[in-house]
Amino acid sequence: MIPELIWIVGFYMTAAAMAHRLLRQSADERQRHYVLVAGNHQMQIEWYIRSLQRFSRYTGMDIGITVVLEDSCDETGKITEIFARGYDKIRLLRAGEPAVAEVAAAEDEQDAAVMETDRDIAMSRERMLRQMADQGIVASPLQIVWVELSNREDLARLPLGCRYGGNRIQ
Known part of the structure; x- marks a missing residue:
């Protein structure tokens, strides 16, 4: 009876270890x-962020x-700033300005100087995606989903659930 119980526990522990290993390997997929490009979206931005x-x-x-x-001439920026202060996985970048919040959060002054001069949102979309990958925000540019909120497509x-057809992440 005891040897069979030891075999069962051993198989269970092996299966659990394999499941954890597979989960870690697929972490990039998960x-x-x-990147939400917003303008005057004060009525929707909180809903988008909370839905995500x-x-x-x-x-x-x-x-x-x-x-x-x-x-933007409405409260979209202020709403997003509140979220950015409360959650470390949310960032706000203003078009035409350096990312002041990220500059202040930089660990050393050299990184802050690079970010201040190089994080201008007027840069091209591809450059921004590449830069996010270089800074470690994402592991690869393929993990980034670019969404312009003014574009219904x-x-x-x-x-977001059923409001826009129930589309889920691919």
């Missing part, structure tokens, strides 16, 4: 970083969010 956070909790997928704020890339 990470996404959403809820999706992250339900699926166990690690999600980061960067909101690129273009010309881009909204289909967000896992």
